Amino acid sequence: MSEVKVAEKKSALFGKNEKKLLIDPLNDNNPITVQVLGICSALAVTTLMNKALVMSIAVIFVLAASNVLTSLLRNSIPKQVRMIVQLVIIATLVTVVELALKALDYNTFKELSVFIGLIITNCIIMGRLEAFAMANSPWRAFLDGIGNGLGYGIILLLVAFIRELFGKGTVFGFGIIGPDAGYLINTSESWLFGWYANNNLMVLFPSAMFVIGVLIWIHRGIVNKSLVDVS
Amino acid sequence: MHSTNYIIRFVLVMTAIVAVILSLMSTGLKPIHDKNEAVYNKTAILSAIASHLGKDLKTLSDEEIGAIFSEKVTQKVLNMDGKVIDEATMMEMGYKDGLAESVDMGKEMKKPEEDRVLPLFIYESDKGNEFYILNVRGKGLWDEIWGCVALEDDMNTIAGVAFDHKAETPGLGAEIKDSQAFKEQFVGKKIYRPDGEYKSIYVRKGGAKDPVHEVDGISGATITADGVTEMMQRGIAYYEPYFDKINK
Amino acid sequence: MGDLINIFIKSAFIENLALAYFLGMCSYLAVSKSVKTAFGLGLAVIFVLGITMPINWVINSYLLSDTGIFGTDLTFLRFILFIAVIASMVQLVEMVIEKSSPALYNSLGIFLPLITVNCAILGGSLFMVAKEYNFAESVAFGLGGGFGWFLAIIGIAAIREKIRYSAVPPGLRGLGMAFILTGLMGMAFMSLMGIDPAAF
Numbered sequence: 001m002s003e004v005k006v007a008e009k010k011s012a013l014f015g016k017n018e019k020k021l022l023i024d025p026l027n028d029n030n031p032i033t034v035q036v037l038g039i040c041s042a043l044a045v046t047t048l049m050n051k052a053l054v055m056s057i058a059v060i061f062v063l064a065a066s067n068v069l070t071s072l073l074r075n076s077i078p079k080q081v082r083m084i085v086q087l088v089i090i091a092t093l094v095t096v097v098e099l100a101l102k103a104l105d106y107n108t109f110k111e112l113s114v115f116i117g118l119i120i121t122n123c124i125i126m127g128r129l130e131a132f133a134m135a136n137s138p139w140r141a142f143l144d145g146i147g148n149g150l151g152y153g154i155i156l157l158l159v160a161f162i163r164e165l166f167g168k169g170t171v172f173g174f175g176i177i178g179p180d181a182g183y184l185i186n187t188s189e190s191w192l193f194g195w196y197a198n199n200n201l202m203v204l205f206p207s208a209m210f211v212i213g214v215l216i217w218i219h220r221g222i223v224n225k226s227l228v229d230v231s
Numbered sequence: 232m233h234s235t236n237y238i239i240r241f242v243l244v245m246t247a248i249v250a251v252i253l254s255l256m257s258t259g260l261k262p263i264h265d266k267n268e269a270v271y272n273k274t275a276i277l278s279a280i281a282s283h284l285g286k287d288l289k290t291l292s293d294e295e296i297g298a299i300f301s302e303k304v305t306q307k308v309l310n311m312d313g314k315v316i317d318e319a320t321m322m323e324m325g326y327k328d329g330l331a332e333s334v335d336m337g338k339e340m341k342k343p344e345e346d347r348v349l350p351l352f353i354y355e356s357d358k359g360n361e362f363y364i365l366n367v368r369g370k371g372l373w374d375e376i377w378g379c380v381a382l383e384d385d386m387n388t389i390a391g392v393a394f395d396h397k398a399e400t401p402g403l404g405a406e407i408k409d410s411q412a413f414k415e416q417f418v419g420k421k422i423y424r425p426d427g428e429y430k431s432i433y434v435r436k437g438g439a440k441d442p443v444h445e446v447d448g449i450s451g452a453t454i455t456a457d458g459v460t461e462m463m464q465r466g467i468a469y470y471e472p473y474f475d476k477i478n479k
Numbered sequence: 480m481g482d483l484i485n486i487f488i489k490s491a492f493i494e495n496l497a498l499a500y501f502l503g504m505c506s507y508l509a510v511s512k513s514v515k516t517a518f519g520l521g522l523a524v525i526f527v528l529g530i531t532m533p534i535n536w537v538i539n540s541y542l543l544s545d546t547g548i549f550g551t552d553l554t555f556l557r558f559i560l561f562i563a564v565i566a567s568m569v570q571l572v573e574m575v576i577e578k579s580s581p582a583l584y585n586s587l588g589i590f591l592p593l594i595t596v597n598c599a600i601l602g603g604s605l606f607m608v609a610k611e612y613n614f615a616e617s618v619a620f621g622l623g624g625g626f627g628w629f630l631a632i633i634g635i636a637a638i639r640e641k642i643r644y645s646a647v648p649p650g651l652r653g654l655g656m657a658f659i660l661t662g663l664m665g666m667a668f669m670s671l672m673g674i675d676p677a678a679f
Contacts (some may be wrong), residue, residue, distance in 0.1 A: 036654060039504035040598040047401050077240055078233040083595065084566050085245065091559040092249045098254060099555065103260045106267035114605040117558055121598040123505040125352070203402030205501060206669070209662030213655050219343065221650020249559065257555040372492065372672065373609060397609070400672070454672075 021143040025151035027224060031124045032155040033216045038124035043208040045156070045212050049172045054101070054108050056153030058116065063095045063125050063152075064145035069093075070133040070215035071141035077134075086129045087120070094119045126150055157212050167202030232355070266293070272332055275350055278393040279364050282418075283356050303426035303431050305353040306331035311345050311473025324348075326347045336377060337369045339463065351468055355383075362390050367466025372454040373398040376407065380467060389432070392417045416446040422467055429471065431464040444460030483619040486612075496599045497631035498661070498668040507632055508657050517636035519583045520594075523572055524632075525625030527594055531565050532621030535604040536614055538564065561604050562595075569595045579606030587616050599628050625639030635661060 031037045038059070045055045066089050070077075077085050100111045109116070119125070123223060128148055133141040144187055145170040169178035185196075201207050205208045233241075271295045277299065281288045281446070285364045291299075307329050318329025327333055331350030331452045352364040361384040368377040378394035392414050394407040406413055417432060421443050424430050429442045433454040439445035448456040497503045503524070510520045538560050545552040569592065579585045594600060603624045605619045638660055647656050 033654075036508050037505055039508065040500075040502050040602070043501040043504070048299050076241065078238040080233075081238055081242060082593065084563060087241075087562045087566055087595070088245060088249060088559060091562050092253060095253055095558050099253075099256050099264075103263040103267065108273050110271065114602065114609055118502075118598050118602055119606050120558055120562055121596045121601045123596050126596045134497055142666075147648075200402045204400065204666075204669070205499065206662040206665035208501070208664060209658050213651070213658030213662065216655035216658060217648070217650040219650075220655065221648065225650075250556070253555050375561075 001230065007129070017046045021140060022147040022150075025144075025148040027108075027151075028071070028226075030151045030155065031127075031148050032152060033219050035127070037126075037127050038122040038152055039212075040118060040122070043205065044158040045112060046163050046208055046211075047167065047203055048111075048173065049157065049160045049164050051108065051111055053153075054105070055112065055119075056149070056156050058094075058097045058101070059119055059122060059152055060146060061121045061126070061151030062090065062097060062119055063128060063149040064142055065093050066090050066125060067110075067128055068138045069134040070129045071136060073094075074134050086126065090125055091120050092130075102127040102154040103228035109202075124148055146163050155215065158215065159208060162211050163207060166199045167207070168223070169198050171203075236341070242361060246275060247411075252319050254375050273297070275366055275393060275395060276304075276332070276379050277354075279381040279391045280354055280362050281393075282358075282391060283354075283360070283362060283381075298446050300332075300417075301339055301376070303355050304356075307351045307353065307471070308334060309349045309351055310471050311347055311349070312469075313476050315473075334366075335442055336366050337375065340368050347469075349439065349472065349473075351432075351473070359383060363470075365467060367462045367471050369458050369466065370463025371407075371458040372404050372452070373400070376404075376455065376462060378407075378459075378460050378462065379462070380417075386478065387423050389417050389420045389422065389456070396455075399455050403449065403452040406449045406452060407455060407459060410449065413446070413449060420446065429468060431467055432460070434460045483615055487621040487623035487626075490620050491627035492668070492671050494624075494669050495631060496624045497628045498646055498665045500602065501661075502602040502666070503597040503628060504661075506594065506597050507628075507635070507661075508570040508654065511632055511636040511657065513640055514633060514640060516634045517632045521629030521632045523576070523594055524599060524628050526596065527565070527568055527572055527600055528621045528625035528628075529618070530621075531568050531600060532603055532617045532624075533567060533614060534564050536607060536612070536617040539608055557608070561601060565600050565604075566595045566614070584663055585640070591611050592608075599624070602668065631664065634664060638664075 006086060018203065025031055029035065045051045066086075069089050070086060073085075094117065097119070098109075101112075101116065111166070132144045161171065165176060169176060175184065178198065202211075260307050273296050274288065277284065278288055281399050288294075307312065308321060308329065310316055314326075316329070321329040331352055334348055334350040336350070339349075350366050354362045354364060356362065363382045363384070363386060365378070365380045365382065367380055368375065370376065374397035375396060376396040376399065378392055380392050381390040382388065383390045394414065396405060396408055399405040399407065416439075422429065422431050424444075433439075433441075433445045434448050435445045436448040436453055436456065480675060490496070494500070497504070497507055497530070511517050539557065541547045543550065543553045543557055544562070547553075572594070573584075573592065604619060607620055610620075612620055635657065639657060642656060651659070
């Protein structure tokens with residue numbers, strides 16, 4: 001009797017539906033390119049890859065943890081103050097992240113400045129709490145949080161990769177292409193890349209818009225044609 | 232549905248839990264935060280003389296930076312007349328200690344000009360050369376910019392600079408911090424003319440004309456560059472009374 | 480007074496919250512399909528920013544700072560208090576609009592509660608702290624920032640209404656095009672950076 005129960009629980013722990021929770025946000029239901037949530041931070045922190053990475057980790061943590069907490073409390077949260085309670089949970093977790101980052105990596109903390117605080121208003125988090133965590137079990141909410149966080153992080157890193165490589169010639173601060181010695185492709189010596197100069201536009205804010213716009217185009221036009229906007 | 236009573240209780244309990252967690256974390260991490268901030272400030276000061284350290288600043292650990300600071304750097308706080316202020320007077324004025332590194336230039340700049348104090352760091356290199364590191368602060372396009380200027384012991388030749396900013400545009404104004412080439416231009420420039428007249432350094436749009444007192448601007452960042460010129464002009468002059476005193 | 484006008488102009492045009500910092504993008508992209516709804520949301524944002532900024536300024540300087548009434552540094556509570564103020568103000572605006580203009584209330588639909596998570600509002604308050612504004616300056620910054628955001632969303636909505644009749648490649652239709660248009664608007668606004676606000 002008890003064995004059967006365990007087997008049942010196991011399949012429920014990571015079955016088809018659970019896998020879907022993790023995979024779906026990566027493509028069909030990507031928070032940035034499909035749901036259009038959490039754009040603000042995606043634009044501001046994508047000039048450098050390590051900023052984008054820290055931001056992604058922070059968002060994945062806050063999203064998963066707040067999903068779980070909200071899901072645990074979902075039956076005891078009074079409906080009338082639902083929003084405020086959710087915001088308090090998020091704000092607390094974000095403060096925890098801020099305090100931890102300040103202790104662990106002060107330089108990145110300084111660089112991200114107000115954008116750490118803006119995780120609170122990252123609509124992905126609020127959106128997932130409302131749409132998913134309030135109606136699902138903690139484990140499923142956890143997976144949903146991780147999945148959406150990853151979907152967000154992938155786009156963030158992709159945008160940051162393009163912007164940092166073309167804007168500064170580096171990836172994670174390591175020189176890849178450019179005139180300085182020690183770079184992978186030394187443009188001043190290579191006959192093939194002698195024309196190359198860092199594209200300053202990529203470092204500026206509007207370029208993030210163009211990069212995401214083109215990513216959406218590729219995503220909808222080539223990778224996943226079912227997403228084309230027909231309205 | 233839930234009663235009003237329940238809602239109030241729920242909110243109160245939640246607030247209490249959150250407040251306790253956050254205040255515990257905040258107080259628990261305070262020493263680490265303070266230490267990180269101190270190291271961050273020290274690194275900023277040392278980065279003005281990065282090429283004279285003999286080591287790569289980026290690879291130094293927090294402890295090594297602290298060690299350089301305590302062994303090789305003399306800190307002085309000056310008033311606007313160029314007099315050194317001792318620790319007791321500093322404490323009287325409300326600073327937490329008499330060290331130059333605890334002086335917040337941002338706060339000083341808000342005071343009337345004659346009440347400000349100036350931090351000065353004197354670094355002695357392994358070869359026995361002395362470098363005078365000054366703090367300057369001004370306005371960029373969006374917000375404040377600041378920097379450390381290192382002078383050689385003739386108090387005239389610039390040995391290195393480091394700039395930082397609160398909110399300049401990445402790729403344009405922010406290049407004053409990010410562009411190595413921009414900062415390297417300052418090395419070897421002089422702040423006095425041969426006849427002794429104070430000239431400081433100009434950031435010239437379209438290319439430097441005077442090889443001794445001018446550096447090239449950054450394209451697309453004219454206002455930030457003008458801010459740097461103004462900051463250097465005014466900021467270095469604040470230290471003039473002190474230089475006059477020790478040169479005599 | 481000149482300073483305040485200066486800050487207003489600066490926050491509305493030069494440091495535009497939507498087009499220079501890209502804050503409040505979720506609702507900006509979601510509600511900009513027609514000028515009419517964009518107008519309503521824009522007004523609501525001006526209102527909420529104008530109210531929350533001074534309130535948050537008072538909270539920050541009198542409750543949280545170490546020179547405030549508690550005498551200790553409570554800045555770690557900043558996020559929570561700011562967002563609580565914003566959430567309650569949004570609730571208030573929602574009730575007022577529901578009573579005074581049911582038509583506008585219906586067309587704004589679910590986006591009104593979303594003002595709470597509009598980063599422009601919280602971002603405005605956080606920038607205000609970072610820039611160390613005083614009370615009057617924070618009011619000017621709030622109104623200016625709101626006005627700038629209002630202009631930006633009206634602008635993109637007008638363009639999106641027109642572009643519906645253009646032959647945009649399928650993958651770019653809708654969202655993708657909105658992103659690229661916003662990027663172009665951002666570049667246009669960048670040209671205002673050269674303005675010296677002190678000249679006003």
